[in-house]
Amino acid sequence: MKLKKYMTLGVEKFFWLCAILSLLALLLILGFLLKEGLPPLFSIGFKSFLLGQRWKPLEETFGIFPMIVATVTATAGAILLGGFIGLFTALFLAEVASPKAARLIRPLIQLLAGIPSVVFGFFGLVLIVPWIANRFGGPGNSLLATILILSVMILPTLASISETALRAVPQEYREGSLALGASPMETLFKVTLPAAKNGIIAAFVLGIGRAVGETMAVVLVCGNRPQIPQSLLDPIRPMTSTIAMEMSYSSGLHQEALFAIGVILLIFIVALNLSVNYILRGNKDL
Amino acid sequence: MKRKVTEIILRFLLWSCTLLTIAILFLILGYVFFQGLPHINLRFLTTSYAPGLGLEGVWSMIIGTLALMGLTLLVSVPAGIFAAIYLSEYAKPSRFLSLLRFSIECLAGIPSILYGLFGFTFFVVFLKLQFSLLSGALTLAIMILPLLIRTTEETLQSVPDSFREGSLALGANRLVTLFRIVLPSAIPGILTAVILSMGRIIGETAAVYYTAGTVPQVPLSTAESTRTLAVHLYFLAKEGLDQGQAFAAAAILILLIAALNLAAQGTANYFNRRLTGK
Amino acid sequence: MKTYGKTQVLSSSIKRLSLLGLAAIMLMGTLGCSKTAPGDSAALQQQTAKETAAAQTILQVNGSTSVEKLMTMLSDRYTAKNPGVSLQIQAPGSSAGIKAVHDGNAQIGMSSRELKGDELTWGLKETVIAYDGIAVVVHPSNPVKDLTTEQVNAIFSGKITNWKEFGGADQEILLVIREAGSGTRDAFEEIVKLFEEKDGKKVSTIAEDRAIIADSTNAITQNVSGKESAIGYVSLGSLNTSSTIPLKLNGVECTADNIKNKSYAISRPFLLLTQGTPSAEVQPVLDYILSADGQALVTEEKFIPVQ
Numbered sequence: 036m037k038l039k040k041y042m043t044l045g046v047e048k049f050f051w052l053c054a055i056l057s058l059l060a061l062l063l064i065l066g067f068l069l070k071e072g073l074p075p076l077f078s079i080g081f082k083s084f085l086l087g088q089r090w091k092p093l094e095e096t097f098g099i100f101p102m103i104v105a106t107v108t109a110t111a112g113a114i115l116l117g118g119f120i121g122l123f124t125a126l127f128l129a130e131v132a133s134p135k136a137a138r139l140i141r142p143l144i145q146l147l148a149g150i151p152s153v154v155f156g157f158f159g160l161v162l163i164v165p166w167i168a169n170r171f172g173g174p175g176n177s178l179l180a181t182i183l184i185l186s187v188m189i190l191p192t193l194a195s196i197s198e199t200a201l202r203a204v205p206q207e208y209r210e211g212s213l214a215l216g217a218s219p220m221e222t223l224f225k226v227t228l229p230a231a232k233n234g235i236i237a238a239f240v241l242g243i244g245r246a247v248g249e250t251m252a253v254v255l256v257c258g259n260r261p262q263i264p265q266s267l268l269d270p271i272r273p274m275t276s277t278i279a280m281e282m283s284y285s286s287g288l289h290q291e292a293l294f295a296i297g298v299i300l301l302i303f304i305v306a307l308n309l310s311v312n313y314i315l316r317g318n319k320d321l
Numbered sequence: 322m323k324r325k326v327t328e329i330i331l332r333f334l335l336w337s338c339t340l341l342t343i344a345i346l347f348l349i350l351g352y353v354f355f356q357g358l359p360h361i362n363l364r365f366l367t368t369s370y371a372p373g374l375g376l377e378g379v380w381s382m383i384i385g386t387l388a389l390m391g392l393t394l395l396v397s398v399p400a401g402i403f404a405a406i407y408l409s410e411y412a413k414p415s416r417f418l419s420l421l422r423f424s425i426e427c428l429a430g431i432p433s434i435l436y437g438l439f440g441f442t443f444f445v446v447f448l449k450l451q452f453s454l455l456s457g458a459l460t461l462a463i464m465i466l467p468l469l470i471r472t473t474e475e476t477l478q479s480v481p482d483s484f485r486e487g488s489l490a491l492g493a494n495r496l497v498t499l500f501r502i503v504l505p506s507a508i509p510g511i512l513t514a515v516i517l518s519m520g521r522i523i524g525e526t527a528a529v530y531y532t533a534g535t536v537p538q539v540p541l542s543t544a545e546s547t548r549t550l551a552v553h554l555y556f557l558a559k560e561g562l563d564q565g566q567a568f569a570a571a572a573i574l575i576l577l578i579a580a581l582n583l584a585a586q587g588t589a590n591y592f593n594r595r596l597t598g599k
Numbered sequence: 600m601k602t603y604g605k606t607q608v609l610s611s612s613i614k615r616l617s618l619l620g621l622a623a624i625m626l627m628g629t630l631g632c633s634k635t636a637p638g639d640s641a642a643l644q645q646q647t648a649k650e651t652a653a654a655q656t657i658l659q660v661n662g663s664t665s666v667e668k669l670m671t672m673l674s675d676r677y678t679a680k681n682p683g684v685s686l687q688i689q690a691p692g693s694s695a696g697i698k699a700v701h702d703g704n705a706q707i708g709m710s711s712r713e714l715k716g717d718e719l720t721w722g723l724k725e726t727v728i729a730y731d732g733i734a735v736v737v738h739p740s741n742p743v744k745d746l747t748t749e750q751v752n753a754i755f756s757g758k759i760t761n762w763k764e765f766g767g768a769d770q771e772i773l774l775v776i777r778e779a780g781s782g783t784r785d786a787f788e789e790i791v792k793l794f795e796e797k798d799g800k801k802v803s804t805i806a807e808d809r810a811i812i813a814d815s816t817n818a819i820t821q822n823v824s825g826k827e828s829a830i831g832y833v834s835l836g837s838l839n840t841s842s843t844i845p846l847k848l849n850g851v852e853c854t855a856d857n858i859k860n861k862s863y864a865i866s867r868p869f870l871l872l873t874q875g876t877p878s879a880e881v882q883p884v885l886d887y888i889l890s891a892d893g894q895a896l897v898t899e900e901k902f903i904p905v906q
Contacts, residue, residue, distance in 0.1 A: 043494065043495070043496055046496055047407075047411060049403065050403045050404070050406050050407035050411060051407050051411070053399075053400045053401075053403035053404040053407065054403070054404040054407035054408055054412070054421060055421065056400055056404060056466070057404065057421065057424050057425045057428055057466055057467065057470065058420065058421055058424040060424075060428060060463045060466070061424040061427055061428055062424075063439075063443060064428075064431065064435070064436075064439045064463075067439055067442050067443050067447075068435065068438070068439060071438075071442060091779070091802075091803075092779050092780065093779050093780065093800075093801075093802070093803065094797070094800065094802055119338070120338045120341060120342060121342075123334055123335050123338035123339070124338050124339045124342045126335055127335040127336065127338065127339040128339070131332075131335055131336075132339075140339065140343065142582055142583070142586060143343055143346055144342065144346075145516065145517070145520065145582055146346065146575070146578065146579055146582060147342070147345070147346045147349075148517070148520055149520030149521075149523065149524055149575070149578035149579075149582065150349060150524065150575060150578075151523075151524035151525075151526060151551045151554065151571070151574060152524070152526060153526060153551070153554055153555050153558055153571075154349065154353060154554075154571050154574075154575070155349070156558075157558055157567075157821075158349050158352055158353075160818065160821050160822070160825070161821055161825065162352070164822070164825060165825035165826065168825070168826050174773050174811050174826065175825065175826060176811050176822065187345055187349075190342060190345075194342065199475070203479075218324070218328055220327070220328045220331045220332065223331075224331070240426075240430070241429060241430070243430075244429060244430030244431075244432075247430075247432065248430070248431065248432025248433060248434070248435070249432070250432065250433065250434045250527055251526050251527060251555065254814050254818075255813075255814070255818055255821075258811045258812065259778070259811070259812035259813070259814070260807065260808065260810065260811065260812060261807075262808055270811055270812075272812070275432050275434055276814075278434055278438075279434055279527065279814065280778045280812070280814040281778050281779065281780060282438075282692060282694075282695075283663075283664065283691065283692020283693060283694060283695070284692060284693055284694055284712060284778070284780035284781050284782065285694055285780050286694045286697070286698075286715065286716055286717070286718060286780075287716050287717055289779075289780065290694060294438065297434075297435050297438055300432055300435060301431065301435065304427060304430040304431055304432075305427050307430065308423060308426045308427050308430060309423075312423065312426075370671075371671075371675040372668060372671060372672045372675065373671065373672035373673060373674065373675025373676045373679075373896070374675045374676070374679060441691075446704075451659075451704075452687075452689050530691065531691060534687075534689045535667070535688070535689050535690045535691075536687050536688055536689065537671070546687060546689065556664065556667065556668075556690070558815075558817060559664060559814070559815040559816070559817055559818070560664060560665065560667075560668065560815065560816055560817060560837055564839075
């Protein structure tokens with residue numbers, strides 16, 4: 036009997052261990068990236084690194100402000116466009132489509148999520164970039180091209196997670212609203228959607244994370260010019276793209292600076308999650 | 322009248338957004354298959370890659386991809402499920418729990434290129450695991466852990482409490498209840514999480530490239546390096562070695578993901594039917 | 600009790616399913632081994648030899664993505680003759696390869712750029728195994744076919760910004776270049792004199808603020824082939840003449856022969872690196888690559904042999 040009790044306790048401890056693995060992993064990642072990326076941040080100087088306008092690694096001028104602007108604008112654009120389409124697709128699947136249609140469409144959206152980034156990148160470079168160049172002028176590799184590609188890439192994440200959130204809304208909500216004389220669309224947008232708010236916000240956070248972190252596709256379509264874009268048609272260079280592109284040939288301080296960009300990206304992600312937690316939970320348990 | 326117009330516009334938007342999503346998928350699939358399928362044949366699928374001997378097939382990449390996927394799932398699926406069990410069945414609200422949840426959320430948001438750099442500096446260099454299947458699998462395991470935990474936890478929470486109470490009332494202890502009653506009812510949800518993870522593993526480039534390496538060989542042990550289809554595709558695309566082969570590799574990759582999706586979906590449906598007794 | 604019965608069915612079906620999965624994998628394995636195309640038994644024998652022979656000597660090779668395919672081909676041929684040796688070729692990039700040799704994690708490094716900075720002090724021995732020509736390419740519809748080195752310089756430094764100056768269309772020139780540090784870019788800047796001395800340091804004079812920056816040879820090709828006003832430079836080994844047109848430089852065509860006889864100037868070396876003198880295991884590999892056999896393969900792959 037005693038043995039059984041110890042075993043139960045042991046299994047519980049084992050579950051706990053698995054649960055704190057994530058925390059350990061995060062600390063390890065933080066530790067190792069900080070170890071590589073913090074020293075160059077100090078030797079370059081936080082202010083000139085974060086606010087510097089020029090990125091000339093071979094002249095040891097490391098300013099990533101244009102990259103921060105690029106990452107933020109591209110992500111914002113993608114989340115507006117991809118978020119809109121993704122959310123409406125989710126609403127359609129969860130509330131409007133027949134169960135049969137939903138069963139047919141859902142795997143297609145999962146398939147879209149499984150297509151490798153490089154394929155999206157090439158698709159963008161060969162079809163979308165020349166189209167933008169011919170239709171709107173400019174080089175084609177641009178903020179606009181990046182936003183379009185990112186929107187498509189984050190769409191499946193947004194759609195499937197939002198759909199799950201919408202389906203979790205109790206049926207009584209809808210029935211109550213309809214019984215009160217609201218139309219199906221009013222019920223959908225005024226009752227169901229607000230009720231699924233938290234899950235949808237979580238979907239958007241994941242979407243933002245993916246857009247900020249996407250590399251292999253973006254590097255092919257963004258143009259990689261380290262300059263603050265003045266219009267949608269200007270080339271941009273997001274942070275991830277710089278790391279991926281320059282890692283293979285860089286050496287010395289240049290390579291360390293790339294790790295420092297990694298640290299800034301990490302801070303971005305942590306700050307994003309912190310602020311969302313703050314918004315969702317109010318000030319309660321932070 | 323105005324109400325009616327809004328109604329129609331909203332309906333139109335819902336339909337058109339969904340159709341747009343599907344259209345984009347088919348546009349990309351069409352583009353890849355149109356250029357890639359003509360280059361796929363049995364020889365391409367069943368020979369390994371040794372260009373010096375005139376062999377340019379993807380057999381070893383297919384096996385490498387499946388091996389990496391298998392090892393990653395072997396590590397992360399149990400860890401993810403047990404973590405989810407702890408979070409949903411045992412943990413009591415506390416500051417530490419919020420910290421755990423927060424770290425899971427952060428892990429989910431870390432860019433894959435940073436996973437690659439971390440995997441390289443930690444597993445490959447610091448732990449001296451070299452470029453190997455194991456380095457790659459451990460890195461990817463951390464990367465897909467949040468997805469597994471979150472999805473499994475959600476499914477566990479959707480298992481009605483009456484199941485647990487019934488089992489406990491019949492005298493089964495907590496663990497027995499968990500493994501005999503709660504987990505089996507959560508299998509379809511867990512499978513969905515596994516499907517999504519498989520897609521991420523197979524399609525991943527940056528995190529694999531810096532950890533599992535690029536040697537085009539069938540890995541005979543976890544200490545050997547291998548090249549996945551996605552990394553091979555990246556090489557072909559990057560150096561422009563052979564456009565046709567690149568698209569063929571992309572097409573195989575997408576077909577592989579589709580096949581796995583279908584298989585897992587079928588399995589999930591099978592369990593669903595069993596569970597609902599229909 | 601009813602639920603219990605159901606879960607029993609479940610657990611047995613899990614077992615059955617996992618068996619099924621195992622069977623499927625085994626079936627796939629046997630199919631893969633047995634279904635082989637007829638007619639290349641020799642090559643396939645070598646393939647099986649490659650997969651099954653327990654190599655006594657394993658050499659770690661690490662470095663440039665651009666050198667990777669050539670090196671893989673050379674290694675395939677070498678190990679076919681020396682089944683006791685296996686070369687594990689990793690391609691995370693030139694810098695990583697150079698560092699791996701220095702740290703002792705690899706016996707051979709591959710680089711598609713010259714060593715620089717600290718790397719020069721690490722006591723690495725360089726062996727040039729091939730040269731890679733660099734072609735200046737434009738869109739097929741561009742009427743400009745021939746430029747002088749000075750004109751190329753003027754274009755890339757942003758002094759001349761319109762194709763009509765060279766008899767082309769009245770169109771702004773779009774530069775497509777590689778990232779800072781790239782071997783192709785280093786060599787291009789060196790020969791076309793797109794640099795100036797500043798405090799004892801070489802500083803690029805390419806007009807980056809007017810350029811599109813691409814991360815690879817093929818990305819440059821795709822960018823140039825998609826835009827009529829573009830000009831870029833790519834490795835001769837990966838030149839795609841159906842979607843881009845290589846320009847003549849000072850009236851000389853970019854071909855392997857012209858680079859060998861030095862009438863076309865832009866090229867970069869492909870280097871293999873060892874820590875100090877190559878070991879007894881590494882030397883035969885280098886010897887093979889520099890032999891007539893190895894260099895014939897270099898030529899076949901549109902690179903320029905060293906002799």
